[in-house]
Amino acid sequence: MSDTTAFDTTAVDTTLRTEGLSKSWGAFKANSDVSLTFTPGARHALIGPNGAGKTTFINLLTGGFAPTSGRVFLGGEDITGLAQHQRVKRGMTRTFQINTLFAGLTVLESVVLAIGERRGLQNVWWKTVARHHDMVDEAMALLHSLRLADQANSITRSMAYGKQRLVEIALALATQPKILLLDEPAAGIPQAESRELFEVIAGLPRDVTILFIEHDMGLVFKFAERITVLVGGKVLTEGTPAEIAADPRVKEVYLGEGGHD
Numbered sequence: 001m002s003d004t005t006a007f008d009t010t011a012v013d014t015t016l017r018t019e020g021l022s023k024s025w026g027a028f029k030a031n032s033d034v035s036l037t038f039t040p041g042a043r044h045a046l047i048g049p050n051g052a053g054k055t056t057f058i059n060l061l062t063g064g065f066a067p068t069s070g071r072v073f074l075g076g077e078d079i080t081g082l083a084q085h086q087r088v089k090r091g092m093t094r095t096f097q098i099n100t101l102f103a104g105l106t107v108l109e110s111v112v113l114a115i116g117e118r119r120g121l122q123n124v125w126w127k128t129v130a131r132h133h134d135m136v137d138e139a140m141a142l143l144h145s146l147r148l149a150d151q152a153n154s155i156t157r158s159m160a161y162g163k164q165r166l167v168e169i170a171l172a173l174a175t176q177p178k179i180l181l182l183d184e185p186a187a188g189i190p191q192a193e194s195r196e197l198f199e200v201i202a203g204l205p206r207d208v209t210i211l212f213i214e215h216d217m218g219l220v221f222k223f224a225e226r227i228t229v230l231v232g233g234k235v236l237t238e239g240t241p242a243e244i245a246a247d248p249r250v251k252e253v254y255l256g257e258g259g260h261d
Ligand SMILES: Nc1ncnc2c1ncn2[C@@H]1O[C@H](COP(=O)(O)OP(=O)(O)OP(=O)(O)O)[C@@H](O)[C@H]1O
Pocket: 025, 030, 048, 049, 050, 051, 052, 053, 054, 055, 056, 057
C-alpha cells in the first residue's frame, strides 16, 4: 500500500509482550502463565477451542480485565496497571462496536469524530468537526486504505455487515494504533465478505501490528504469519503456519473438539 498518511510511522519500539499472565475466577483459571511476544508488524493469530481463554487474553491486554498475576509490556514499558484509555493513548486498540457507537451517522462522520476524539475534541459535534478539513482528509485517506472511500457517505447501520466490520476497523485505526487487536472480526459475515475483510486487514501498513482471534482455519492459515495455540488457558504451542499445521498436538485438540475444520 502506498498511502500511509493516516498512520504514525515513527520508528519506536512497539513490541507487545506478556510475562506469566494469568487470570482466575475463583478456582477457575481462564489464563495460566501466558508469556508471549508480538513483534512489530506481525500478523499474529491466536487460536484454540471454545473456552480456551482467547478473549480473556485480549481483555488482559487491553485492560478490560486486571490479571490475577503477570505483566504486560508495550515497547518496554510495564502497562499492567494502566486504564484502557491510557493503553489506547500508548497505541493499543481493539475494534469498537458500531452497533452501539455512531450507528446513525455516515461512515465519514463516524471516522472524523473518532479522529476528533483522538485529538481531544470529543465534545465537538459533527458540523464543527467538519470545518477541520485536515481531519476530513485524514479520514478519507483511511477510508481509501480500507476500500471504503466510495461508501463514505453511507449510513453505517444500512451497510452490509462485512462493511460495518471494516468501519469498526476504521474507527480503531483512527486512534493511530501500533497494535490492533481483532476478536473474531469475520464472525457472522458471509464467507466471500470475510475473505475480503481479511485481505484488507492483511494489506494494512506494516507499522501496525495485528493480533487476531479467528475460528475459521482457512482464514487463519491464509493470513497469519505466526500462530499461537491456546488450550485450557495455557499456551500449547506457537509457530509459523507450517509448523502449527504439522503439529500433531494441534490436530488432536481440533479433532477432539470436532467443532472446527
Ligand atoms: N467474567 C467472567 N467470569 C467468569 N468466567 C469467565 C468470565 N469471562 C470468561 N469466563 C470463562 O473463561 C473461559 C474462557 O473464556 P474466553 O471467552 O476467554 O474463551 P475463548 O477462547 O475466547 O472462547 P470462544 O472461542 O468460545 O470465544 C470460559 O470458560 C468462560 O466461561
